[in-house]
Amino acid sequence: MQATLTFLGSGTSMAVPTLGCGCAVCTDAHRPGSLNRRTRPSILLAYNNRHVLIDTGQDFHHQAVREGIQHLDAVLYTHGHADHVLGMDDLRPLTFGHHGELPLYADDATADVIERVFEYTFRKVDRYPTSARVKLHRIPSEAGTAIDLFGARFIRVPVTHGRDTIAGYRFGSAAYLTDMSDIPEVSIPLLQNLDILILDALRLTPHPSHSHLEKSVAIVEQLRPQRAFFTHMGHDLDHATTNATLPRHIQLAYDGLQLQFEIA
Numbered sequence: 649m650q651a652t653l654t655f656l657g658s659g660t661s662m663a664v665p666t667l668g669c670g671c672a673v674c675t676d677a678h679r680p681g682s683l684n685r686r687t688r689p690s691i692l693l694a695y696n697n698r699h700v701l702i703d704t705g706q707d708f709h710h711q712a713v714r715e716g717i718q719h720l721d722a723v724l725y726t727h728g729h730a731d732h733v734l735g736m737d738d739l740r741p742l743t744f745g746h747h748g749e750l751p752l753y754a755d756d757a758t759a760d761v762i763e764r765v766f767e768y769t770f771r772k773v774d775r776y777p778t779s780a781r782v783k784l785h786r787i788p789s790e791a792g793t794a795i796d797l798f799g800a801r802f803i804r805v806p807v808t809h810g811r812d813t814i815a816g817y818r819f820g821s822a823a824y825l826t827d828m829s830d831i832p833e834v835s836i837p838l839l840q841n842l843d844i845l846i847l848d849a850l851r852l853t854p855h856p857s858h859s860h861l862e863k864s865v866a867i868v869e870q871l872r873p874q875r876a877f878f879t880h881m882g883h884d885l886d887h888a889t890t891n892a893t894l895p896r897h898i899q900l901a902y903d904g905l906q907l908q909f910e911i912a
């Protein structure tokens with residue numbers, strides 16, 4: 649089954665342009681149509697007439713307007729940082745027309761954050777009447793945990809993100825590993841025979857909780873996917889000049905980039 653993957657956002661938590669920064673990449677990012685303009689990280693998967701979203705950052709509303717998102721069928725979360733969960737409330741209008749409650753999938757640590765931040769949505773008594781009609785499903789954090797959605801299987805791929813271990817996901821021939829500093833041994837077998845590998849490449853120099861460009865290139869060479877795309881990028885990486893230094897099968901993603909692949 650064919651699927652279309654859309655990068656809703658390819659930027660780091662501070663986005664590009666980064667507030668208060670006048671560097672060349674941030675300056676270029678103010679230009680309409682600039683491939684350096686990077687909103688908070690998220691991807692949308694369309695297949696089987698369904699739409700599955702991974703993460704809802706602060707830019708979700710803007711991204712949904714830009715891509716013409718009219719309907720969602722499920723949301724998977726990677727972890728509870730602001731750039732991945734804070735747009736949850738913007739799901740509201742998309743849940744009102746939904747058949748039943750929109751399912752959200754998150755591990756315990758992430759679900760705890762979502763329930764705390766959006767307490768008025770999940771309280772049992774005196775719930776805010778027009779809050780999002782969502783149902784939060786808590787999923788085990790073990791490597792290989794599978795969630796079957798509309799004919800595709802989403803497999804949890806644990807990744808190291810600084811002091812935390814968070815969720816990456818594999819779905820068919822593609823994998824999405826945002827926010828990762830290392831890939832634990834247990835996850836390596838889950839990342840074989842990939843068509844598309846999407847992974848974190850924050851900047852040029854090492855960082856405690858994110859992979860940097862050189863390290864991400866080395867991970868791609870180890871896992872040998874057909875194609876690799878970097879995401880969660882800050883303002884170190886100019887789109888055109890960085891791409892020119894990379895092998896042809898490795899490219900920087902950009903907001904709005906669409907990829908076709910086999911999801912099942």
Ligand SMILES: [Zn+2]
Nearest residue numbers: 661729731827
């Ligand atoms: Zn992040």
Ligand SMILES: [Zn+2]
Nearest residue numbers: 669671674883
């Ligand atoms: Zn900058």
Ligand SMILES: [Zn+2]
Nearest residue numbers: 727729809827
């Ligand atoms: Zn994070």
